[in-house]
Amino acid sequence: MIQAEMVEATEFPELSMRHGVSGVPQTTINDGKAHVVGAVPEQNLLAEIQRVVTK
């Protein structure tokens, strides 16, 4: 159910631009449903995932 993909931003500039990547790391959930900037604690990322699946 979960896929986690590291994306090297400079090699995929179109995708990075589409998701407005300006600082790294940035985690984009379900192709833009949510974005998390920075290396955040596990519960913060979980909260964002929960927000995406419940909306």
Add this chain to the structure above:
Amino acid sequence: MAQLLNDDIIKQIQEVFAGLKNPVHLMFFGSKHDCPYCDDTRQLVEEVAAISDMLSFAVYDMETDGDLAAKYNVDKAPGLVIAAREEEQITDFGVRLSGIPSGHEFTSLIQDIILVSNRDSGLNPQTRAFLKGLDKPILLQVFVTPT
């Protein structure tokens, strides 16, 4: 092509890989079109895979192996699937690298291999409980730069 990993690095990786618990299968997907980092990435992953008997390595092409790429949801080249393996049985944990894992991201490659080998995400119980109940797919794309 000259070796990418020097003896010092290989020795360090050998030390961490000595603790690998279970086999890991590395599936590389390259492309002959517009993929400046494909050759280096393939070579890098191949050199890493050669360091431990716990690791196996396979090379695929996005176009000629399109069905397999689709099965594993790989849509970028170079793409790498880091999967668990028991004998011939491959188990996908959803771990992917897109682009060359160089610089800081080389550590991500090594850490991902260790994680998959341990068969343990290291996540806390609340996170696991929630994720277990997911009824629709989640794609997490972590954008990074190699420097």
